[in-house]
Amino acid sequence: MLTRRPLSLLFPTLLLLAAAVAAAWSVGHLDNAAWANPQVSPDDDPSWGPIDAPVTIIEFSDYQCPYCKRFHDETLPQIQATYEGRVRFVYRDFPLTAIHPDAQKAAEASECADDQGRFWEYHELLWVNQQELDVPNLKAYAGEIGLDTVTFDNCLDTGKNAQEVEKDYSDGISYGVQGTPWFFINDVELGGAQPFSNFQSVIDSFLPAARTVTIPVGSWANFAWTGDSTPQTVADCFGAGNVAVMYRLDAATQTFQRWIRGRDDLSNMTDVFSYHPLLALNTSAQPATCNMPMPQGGPGVISTIIPAGGWFNFTTSDVNASAEEAAETCGDGNIAVMYRLDATTQTFQRWVRGRPDVSNMTDVQPFDALLALNASDQPANCSFPIILG
Numbered sequence: 001m002l003t004r005r006p007l008s009l010l011f012p013t014l015l016l017l018a019a020a021v022a023a024a025w026s027v028g029h030l031d032n033a034a035w036a037n038p039q040v041s042p043d044d045d046p047s048w049g050p051i052d053a054p055v056t057i058i059e060f061s062d063y064q065c066p067y068c069k070r071f072h073d074e075t076l077p078q079i080q081a082t083y084e085g086r087v088r089f090v091y092r093d094f095p096l097t098a099i100h101p102d103a104q105k106a107a108e109a110s111e112c113a114d115d116q117g118r119f120w121e122y123h124e125l126l127w128v129n130q131q132e133l134d135v136p137n138l139k140a141y142a143g144e145i146g147l148d149t150v151t152f153d154n155c156l157d158t159g160k161n162a163q164e165v166e167k168d169y170s171d172g173i174s175y176g177v178q179g180t181p182w183f184f185i186n187d188v189e190l191g192g193a194q195p196f197s198n199f200q201s202v203i204d205s206f207l208p209a210a211r212t213v214t215i216p217v218g219s220w221a222n223f224a225w226t227g228d229s230t231p232q233t234v235a236d237c238f239g240a241g242n243v244a245v246m247y248r249l250d251a252a253t254q255t256f257q258r259w260i261r262g263r264d265d266l267s268n269m270t271d272v273f274s275y276h277p278l279l280a281l282n283t284s285a286q287p288a289t290c291n292m293p294m295p296q297g298g299p300g301v302i303s304t305i306i307p308a309g310g311w312f313n314f315t316t317s318d319v320n321a322s323a324e325e326a327a328e329t330c331g332d333g334n335i336a337v338m339y340r341l342d343a344t345t346q347t348f349q350r351w352v353r354g355r356p357d358v359s360n361m362t363d364v365q366p367f368d369a370l371l372a373l374n375a376s377d378q379p380a381n382c383s384f385p386i387i388l389g
């Protein structure tokens with residue numbers, strides 16, 4: 001059963017902050033809506049995941065229910081692995097006491113463990129031991145994970161959390177829960193045993209679509225990624241062996257790294273400290289020729305040709321040249337964006353034509369800029385979710 005309730009819910013929205021750099025440069029930003037389903041409350045029940053996650057799953061469950069165990073053992077781990085950091089999971093009790101004589105006490109016991117701050121460990125033990133949930137066993141499990149057993153036994157024997165469990169159950173009835181397990185995923189109700197793919201399609205409907213970046217053959221691309229962005233991780237996303245070089249510009253620390261396939265170290269460029277890498281975007285209709293000064297002020301120039309509409313990565317030995325001065329050597333108006341990575345100070349500058357400041361990228365925190373070279377003979381694609389850093 002899959003129904004979408006017509007609620008005036010504020011959906012998580014995707015705000016695209018178009019950095020005024022280039023079409024290839026865009027960053028995503030999630031407006032993290034807290035749980036906003038006015039009809040179904042997470043109450044005071046145990047949860048994991050960010051409290052402001054764009055998706056909240058509230059499960060109503062019963063420790064003696066075989067389908068609940070199956071969800072816990074098979075489906076939930078997939079949800080956790082796929083949506084870590086983007087999903088909050090809340091566990092509420094819905095013991096079907098007419099058919100499951102131990103379910104009420106098991107639920108109370110889990111709340112007694114929660115009173116000692118150990119809900120999830122205890123919860124795991126209950127699923128492992130689903131066939132043995134009578135009161136003596138519930139007490140034994142508390143001892144197994146080192147809870148204060150006197151306090152725990154007293155909690156269970158006096159029915160300290162009976163009302164809490166009954167409130168979950170009566171709330172469930174009022175929300176229309178008809179059995180276990182039963183789920184509310186933001187404003188979508190999902191009842192009964194369901195495959196992971198059904199959870200996936202509901203969860204995905206609340207998340208921004210994956211973004212795909214394509215690097216043409218032999219080209220550089222400049223983009224941002226707000227997830228776990230080690231150069232190696234991102235390079236691997238583009239397919240085995242495609243990306244040969246990756247720069248990572250960390251906006252937060254204003255530092256950069258250079259990763260080169262086949263080299264063990266993640267170079268911070270001290271090995272080429274006399275050279276200062278430049279990355280230029282030529283937005284004109286013709287190739288741009290950059291005439292950089294020779295090292296040590298020698299005669300002549302070093303010419304680099306940047307294709308029309310493309311990025312190019314090259315170096316300058318002119319330690320005094322700013323990003324803008326480097327761009328000017330490439331002809332009037334050709335270069336729209338120039339990064340200059342100062343190997344000596346391990347800092348970088350970003351110059352954007354028409355902007356008065358040489359941005360140090362504090363304006364695009366907390367996004368990490370990446371520059372990747374596709375050295376393969378085919379276009380390289382990477383699809384990645386837009387995640388808040």
Ligand SMILES: [Ca+2]
Pocket residue numbers: 043044045092164165167168
């Ligand atoms: Ca509750």
Ligand SMILES: [Ca+2]
Pocket residue numbers: 045046091092093111164165168
């Ligand atoms: Ca509860």
